[in-house]
Amino acid sequence: MFKQDNQDKQTELAQRRLFAYITNQDNDSLSVLDIGTNRIIGTIRVGQLPNSAAISPDGKRIYTTNGAGNSITVISAQTNRVIETVKGVGTEPFAADFSISRNRYYVPSFYSGSLFVLDLDTNKVLDEIPVGNGLVGVGVSPDQSKVYVTSVGAGITIINPKTNQVMATIPNLDSWGIDFSPDGARYYVNNAGSNSVSVYDASSNKLLQKTAVGLAPLGIVASGDGRRVYVANSRSKSVSVLDAASFRVLNTIAVGSVPFGIAITPGNRRVYVTNFGSNTVSVIDTAANRVIDTIRTGVNPRGIAITPPRLEEGVNG
Structure with missing residues (x-):
């Protein structure tokens, strides 16, 4: 019985692990x-x-x-x-x-x-x-x-x-990446040609604000708690961190060359950015707003997706 319980526990833990796919x-x-x-x-x-x-x-x-x-x-x-x-x-x-x-x-x-x-x-x-x-x-x-x-x-x-x-x-x-506030009231769109991000009211499609970020923003992701929006600036080697309430830039974080895709863990503690020109992924600590790890990938990493939240409840995220 103990052996079976242990196997079940290991299976559950394996199922609750978080993965990123690049x-x-x-x-x-x-x-x-x-x-x-x-x-x-x-x-x-x-x-x-x-x-x-x-x-x-x-x-x-x-x-x-x-x-x-x-x-x-x-x-x-x-x-x-x-x-x-x-x-x-x-x-x-x-x-x-x-x-x-x-x-x-x-x-x-x-x-x-x-x-x-x-x-x-x-x-x-x-x-x-x-x-x-x-x-x-x-x-x-x-x-x-x-x-x-x-x-x-x-x-x-x-x-x-x-x-x-x-x-x-x-x-x-020149609209590129798109993401939504968790409640669906707003959506955010990168403007790759004008180096900015637009925020729209989802019910009226009215433009609420446009905020300047880095050069040629491509990837964008909103945090699951609705507090932040993260933007990968492909020609600036950086990620802009925006406050979702005021939509002003709070921080700019240096990453690798040609940051392209961006994703956030379900617990909102880490942001992962693919660096197309560096063959790496940058890992950002969202509390400290700094890169804490750089991971070597294959050639020209571009897209990224992270295990959805329903498979994880506060584990490694």
Whole structure:
């Protein structure tokens, strides 16, 4: 009985570990990073030039969008093995986000100019929604009532997931990363061309404020407690820390060369930044606002995703 209890406890602890998944664009691979030790514990071969990583809401699968492969690689989080390679998602798929209530996920295609809608169980393409060229980001609102697509050419497009029809378009050109306040009342969008971040009211889509950050901001993430927003400034080798209430810059943290992707642990204690030009990931302590570790990855790390909070309750985060 004791042996069985011990095995059950070890299984539970293993399931509660936090991992970051990092796409290495020019290695055609995905690095698996154990956040408890900040060590790379595995490398998975995926499609050509993977540019983003995403984790299903239940934490069971990892998805990479493969820019040159024009595909999505689906990986088991339990075995770290490829389950499926999904085709038919246009030319240079660029990102992914999920709607668990609709059992869907959404993938924008940079050159095809469409948002692809896929079934979360079967990985089949269900619809293709024309949006415009240069699609680079996608985000499903916290209440899953809207899908937002960012673009360097078409601005911000808002889609009704019930009908898969465009509801509105905001002419904010050079829009890149997008994230939401935890309550869904606001959303934040990087403006890569104007070196700024815009904050919008989610109910009216009214621009509330625009704040200057570093050069060419790409990755963006809001903390789970709603207090901070972190922005990766790709041409400034830095991360801007913004106060979510006043939306002013509180700190600027030096990281590696060409910071691209950014993610935060569920406990809001660590921020992880991929440094595309340095082949590293910077680990930021959010209390001290400083880099506490630098981890070597594959060649040109770009996308990053961290185990979702429902798999973790205050462990290593």
